[in-house]
Amino acid sequence: MSGNSTSDDAASASAFERIVRSYNAAGFLPVLVTVLLVAFALFVPNFVAVQNLLNVLRSSSYLVIIAAGQMLVLIVGGFDLSQGAVVALTSVSSALVMAGLKDTFAGEPNLIILIGILAGLGCGAIVGFVNGACVAFLRIAPFMVTLGTMSIATGFALLLTSGIPVYGMPKSYVEGFGRGLWLDLPTAFYLAAIVVAVIWVMQNYTRMGRYILAIGGNMQAATVSGVPAKTYLILSYVICSILSSISGLALTAQIGSGQAVINAQLTLESIAAAVIAGVSIKGGVGRVEMVALGAILLLTLTDAMDLLRIDPRIQAIFLGIIVVLAVALDELSQRRAALV
Amino acid sequence: MSFPSGGRRLSDVSIAGASITSGSEGARHRGAARWGFILLLPLLIVAMELGVSLFEPRVLSLRNVINILVQTSYLLLFASAQMVVILTGGFDLSLGMAVSLISVATALVTTGSAAAGAPAWLVVTAGIATGLGVGLLVGIFNGTFVSCVGINPFVVTLGSLNICYGLATTISGGRPVFNVPDAFSRLLYDGTFVPGIPIPVTLAIIVAVLLYLLLDRTVFGRALYLIGNNPRAASLAGLPSKRYLLLAYVTCSLLAAFGSLMLTARTGSGEPNLGGSLMLESIAAAVIGGVSLQGGVGGIVPAILGSIFVTMLSNAMDLLEVGGYVQQILLGCVIIAAIFLDRVRVTRS
Numbered sequence: 208m209s210g211n212s213t214s215d216d217a218a219s220a221s222a223f224e225r226i227v228r229s230y231n232a233a234g235f236l237p238v239l240v241t242v243l244l245v246a247f248a249l250f251v252p253n254f255v256a257v258q259n260l261l262n263v264l265r266s267s268s269y270l271v272i273i274a275a276g277q278m279l280v281l282i283v284g285g286f287d288l289s290q291g292a293v294v295a296l297t298s299v300s301s302a303l304v305m306a307g308l309k310d311t312f313a314g315e316p317n318l319i320i321l322i323g324i325l326a327g328l329g330c331g332a333i334v335g336f337v338n339g340a341c342v343a344f345l346r347i348a349p350f351m352v353t354l355g356t357m358s359i360a361t362g363f364a365l366l367l368t369s370g371i372p373v374y375g376m377p378k379s380y381v382e383g384f385g386r387g388l389w390l391d392l393p394t395a396f397y398l399a400a401i402v403v404a405v406i407w408v409m410q411n412y413t414r415m416g417r418y419i420l421a422i423g424g425n426m427q428a429a430t431v432s433g434v435p436a437k438t439y440l441i442l443s444y445v446i447c448s449i450l451s452s453i454s455g456l457a458l459t460a461q462i463g464s465g466q467a468v469i470n471a472q473l474t475l476e477s478i479a480a481a482v483i484a485g486v487s488i489k490g491g492v493g494r495v496e497m498v499a500l501g502a503i504l505l506l507t508l509t510d511a512m513d514l515l516r517i518d519p520r521i522q523a524i525f526l527g528i529i530v531v532l533a534v535a536l537d538e539l540s541q542r543r544a545a546l547v
Numbered sequence: 548m549s550f551p552s553g554g555r556r557l558s559d560v561s562i563a564g565a566s567i568t569s570g571s572e573g574a575r576h577r578g579a580a581r582w583g584f585i586l587l588l589p590l591l592i593v594a595m596e597l598g599v600s601l602f603e604p605r606v607l608s609l610r611n612v613i614n615i616l617v618q619t620s621y622l623l624l625f626a627s628a629q630m631v632v633i634l635t636g637g638f639d640l641s642l643g644m645a646v647s648l649i650s651v652a653t654a655l656v657t658t659g660s661a662a663a664g665a666p667a668w669l670v671v672t673a674g675i676a677t678g679l680g681v682g683l684l685v686g687i688f689n690g691t692f693v694s695c696v697g698i699n700p701f702v703v704t705l706g707s708l709n710i711c712y713g714l715a716t717t718i719s720g721g722r723p724v725f726n727v728p729d730a731f732s733r734l735l736y737d738g739t740f741v742p743g744i745p746i747p748v749t750l751a752i753i754v755a756v757l758l759y760l761l762l763d764r765t766v767f768g769r770a771l772y773l774i775g776n777n778p779r780a781a782s783l784a785g786l787p788s789k790r791y792l793l794l795a796y797v798t799c800s801l802l803a804a805f806g807s808l809m810l811t812a813r814t815g816s817g818e819p820n821l822g823g824s825l826m827l828e829s830i831a832a833a834v835i836g837g838v839s840l841q842g843g844v845g846g847i848v849p850a851i852l853g854s855i856f857v858t859m860l861s862n863a864m865d866l867l868e869v870g871g872y873v874q875q876i877l878l879g880c881v882i883i884a885a886i887f888l889d890r891v892r893v894t895r896s
Contacts, residue, residue, distance in 0.1 A: 286701075341883060341887075345887050345890060346890055347883065347886045347887055347890055348840045348841070348886065350638075350840060351831075351834055351840065351882060351883070351886040352883060352886070354827060354830070354831070354879075354882060355879040355880065355882040355883035355886075356879060356883075357879070358827075358875050358876070358878050358879030358882065359875075359876045359879035359880060360879075361875060362872045362873065362874075362875030362876035362877075362879065363872075363876060365871075365872040365875070366870075366872040366873065366876070369872075475705060475708075475709075478701075478705065479705065482699075482701075482702050482705075488699045488701055488702065489699070518717065520712075520713050520716040520717045520721070521713055521717055522713070523709045523710070523712050523713035523716075524709065524710050524713030524714060524717075525713075526709050527705075527706040527707060527708065527709030527710035527711075527712075527713065528706065528710060530702060530705060530706040530709070531692055531698065531702065531703055531706035531707070534698050534699075534702045535692060535696050535698055538696060538697055538698055539696070542697075
């Protein structure tokens, strides 16, 4: 914009600049999601049907919760490949506990549910602690640690059930929580909204939010500046696994049985959602609201392709291309911004 | 760098400080410790086999040893493919699915051309060309995005994993492609080059020697270590880093393609889920052998040792009739333990 413009020009220029600035701050993801939603609403039959929107909302809620956990670990410069395995282990252990207590506490379904949920969350916390402790104290590459715990957790989940689904959970858990609607919206949506809100507050207004960014940016500098880096490193892994467990509990309630083989793609999808949302794999960068958008983007696309009757095998090809292109576009635009 | 572990630098400093104060005695002691760590894996392999043979004598039978060697040959190809890119500080998540895709594509071309009445030599040539061609494409895709666009290898290969999976299941309809011509299996599995040695072992040895020469005796090979160790220094030294990085991914995919051809010859069919567990197994074998995920440390010997170890472990557990689920748990524990030992080894030396 030239300096000697009229006031009218200046006003429109500042409005334009404001848009540019907010675009630069938020990236192209919100734009992309909006454009896609509008396009799907116009061109994909049945996309705007209430039932379909509820489905998208429910399935993306599970991914939002998991991806938020993945983001925390990515921010501290790590990885969590064990998320899918934790979901399976949580599903199996909570279902087994609930089914096992069915006769002991026959009249008190709420107590059974509570103990089952605690068992599931406990499994998540243990796996998360092992991941975090191995990374923080033994200084093993996160990729390998979580690869190992993935194998271990999957093995336990299969061993506990011999690969057979576990039935016998209280009806109120499945019908009321898993498949239920509160105020016309799936329960998982509220769960995801709470998780995103809590992590958003944590990232923006608490010490922990700043600490984990510092650890991911430069662990040595963070340690020297007095950040208890190891504690927060472990804490990030524990929170990540507990979030996977929460998602696992919700999924189990919806399916109505404990499954040792639950959606094997979850881990990769959560990493994809985080990475599309601009979370750096090198650590130190990431915002939970963008990750939620990334997860919604992925599942909206999947849903639209389902509605268009595109073969799931071909969908995988599209998803792969989209992940790479989204990150490539981001990388190239950053490079251009750096040049300016 | 995918895995910045800031703590490492701190510990390096303290080690350097210790070496100033400690005298020659300390140096000698550290030398012994270093040899101990280098020999750790071979010793562990021998100890494991002897220990298992106490409970199950079949472990050391000639048939089982040959079986282990053949199994190791395949894993070695995939582990060394993975090793080439891990050297540069990356890794290849798409390896397993690329193996599936190549297997299916090769099977389709060989069965198709055999059905059309092509002579045996043409069928085999077409099959091998298809396999290596698809491998080349995957490698160029991965390499271009990693080196020229500068995207993290994790993301790129995650993307190509999905693409390969989609293509493999689409062109095969999700079912195995049967009736790969015998001529193909004869060349890469059944036949004999050297009497007494199974073909896969011969091929693996040839590939290992070639890869050793490539990594140790060529500018390209040496440059890979430098790129992994210090990418900035590599660029400043005037190395064409981008081209070499691209070539590293191409080499990786070509090795994986060759391994996939060998596996297809063995099964006699193109399998869309041939490579399901190969991605993790290949990374595990390479890293257990001592290839550092930080980049810049590795070679063909670690890949061989790691492949032997992983193959022997699962072979021993099979013979001891350990259940599949327990095997999975134990493998996870071994991976973590092995990496931890590697950590100690790196810190000591």
